[in-house]
Amino acid sequence: MKAKIVITPKKAVLDPQGKTVQAALEQMGHDGVKAVHVGKYLEIELEGDAEAWRPKIDEACHKLLSNPVIEDYHFTIE
Amino acid sequence: MRFAVLQFPGSNCDQDCVHVLSNVLGQQADYLWHKEESVGDADAVVVPGGFSYGDYLRTGSIAQFSPVMSAVKAFADDGGLVIGICNGFQILCESGLLPGALVRNRSLQFRCEHVYLKVPTTDSPFTREVPEGKVLRVPIAHGEGCYFADEAALASLQANGQILFQYATEAGELTDEANPNGSLLNIAGICNDGRNVCGMMPHPERASENILGGDDGRLVFEGMLRHLEAGAGVGQAAAAEA
Numbered sequence: 001m002k003a004k005i006v007i008t009p010k011k012a013v014l015d016p017q018g019k020t021v022q023a024a025l026e027q028m029g030h031d032g033v034k035a036v037h038v039g040k041y042l043e044i045e046l047e048g049d050a051e052a053w054r055p056k057i058d059e060a061c062h063k064l065l066s067n068p069v070i071e072d073y074h075f076t077i078e
Numbered sequence: 079m080r081f082a083v084l085q086f087p088g089s090n091c092d093q094d095c096v097h098v099l100s101n102v103l104g105q106q107a108d109y110l111w112h113k114e115e116s117v118g119d120a121d122a123v124v125v126p127g128g129f130s131y132g133d134y135l136r137t138g139s140i141a142q143f144s145p146v147m148s149a150v151k152a153f154a155d156d157g158g159l160v161i162g163i164c165n166g167f168q169i170l171c172e173s174g175l176l177p178g179a180l181v182r183n184r185s186l187q188f189r190c191e192h193v194y195l196k197v198p199t200t201d202s203p204f205t206r207e208v209p210e211g212k213v214l215r216v217p218i219a220h221g222e223g224c225y226f227a228d229e230a231a232l233a234s235l236q237a238n239g240q241i242l243f244q245y246a247t248e249a250g251e252l253t254d255e256a257n258p259n260g261s262l263l264n265i266a267g268i269c270n271d272g273r274n275v276c277g278m279m280p281h282p283e284r285a286s287e288n289i290l291g292g293d294d295g296r297l298v299f300e301g302m303l304r305h306l307e308a309g310a311g312v313g314q315a316a317a318a319e320a
Contacts (some may be wrong), residue, residue: 009181013226014260016186064143067136067172069179070226 001046003057005075007066008039039071050077079306082110082120084150084166086141091127091163091283098286099124103299112144121306122159123150125166127219127281137180137222138168147173159203159302160275164220167267167277176270176277177235178227180220184260188221192291193258193280195266196246199239202269203305204276207297213250214243214294216280218258218266223279225261225268235268243267243278 009015017038025033042065046053057075066073083095092109099107107124110117117123131140141147147169154160154175162170170176183189195214197205208214227235235241243266245257252264259279267278282295 012228013181014184014224016182016184016260020186064139065135067139067179069171069177069228070181 001048001050001053001077003042003044003046003053003075003077005042005044005057005061005065005073006039007042007061007071007073008037010070010072013070046077053077079105079121079303080119081105081107081122081124082117083107083124083126084112084146085109085126086112086128086130086144086169088130088132089126089128089165091165091281094281094283095124095126095163098283098296098299102286102296103303105303110146112141112146115145115149117146117149117153117158120153120158122161122302123153125150125160125162125169126283127164127166130165130169133165133222136172138165138170138172141169142173151175154270154272154275157272157274159306161204161298161302162275162277163281163283164218164223164279167279168222170275170277175275176268177231178225178268180222180279181224181226182222183220183224183258185258188219189223189258190217190219191258192217193266194246194248194250194256195243195280196250196252196264197243198241201239202242202273202276202301204267204269204278204298204301205242207301207304211250212294213246213248214285214297215248215292216282216285216295218280220259220279223259223261225259225263225265225279227262232262234271235265236263238271240268240271240273241265242269242276243280
């Protein structure tokens with residue numbers, strides 16, 4: 001069982017990495033790239049009950065894995 | 079006065095801070111390893127720059143769970159003086175001792191250069207020795223120094239006079255060109271609402287002797303010292319009473 005966590009920068013936060021990747025994609029010749037957001041992906045291998053883990057993973061995301069001032073997160077446990 | 083200079087795995091400005099506090103200012107300055115659970119009899123705490131825990135996950139994010147940070151939080155809650163410099167500023171934000179966060183520089187470049195700092199208020203232990211209107215010249219060295227906070231937090235910082243240092247021109251004007259990292263409101267340093275915890279990206283410990291090209295940074299440490307000498311430091315007194 002794994003928790004799969006995706007962390008992305010909040011819209012209001014400057015994302016120079018995303019802008020730079022977007023420019024590179026356009027340089028490659030791709031038209032129609034509206035925006036790029038560079039975030040993080042984490043996998044945490046777990047054992048035990050998925051439902052029991054859900055609130056613990058949520059707390060870990062809130063307190064450590066993401067910074068709620070600048071980032072949003074979502075996750076699945078499967 | 080006794081200063082405790084924290085050491086995390088990856089701190090690299092700790093020796094500079096101890097040098098300035100002991101050899102330049104003649105104070106007692108001791109290293110405090112991150113596994114310690116007390117700040118001892120320190121009158122003030124310095125969270126130095128560097129790359130604590132390799133900047134893994136986010137700058138400053140892992141250090142907040144070091145045992146010593148619980149002691150620093152309790153010390154700060156009692157009114158003890160705490161200054162975080164560069165990575166120390168990032169750690170204090172991640173720990174919740176200061177509002178906001180530091181993100182990747184707008185340029186994506188690591189910036190290592192001297193900057194000019196406007197000091198909007200001298201009403202803090204960290205800026206009280208700065209002559210009114212003086213623009214400081216202090217170096218920066220960081221890749222993640224772009225200060226971000228939401229609109230409500232920024233408004234509160236402004237309303238309470240918690241912005242202590244802003245990137246400016248030599249004449250003290252806040253311009254976009256003078257902003258090396260994209261910080262909102264050109265913010266280079268702030269304090270908490272209790273005015274006893276300060277975080278700043280520039281390195282005052284690298285600008286405390288003329289032989290290093292200037293000593294404007296010394297005013298920050300001298301301010302802390304004068305504040306403590308005036309007996310306003312309640313951290314130690316409160317700890318003694320407890």
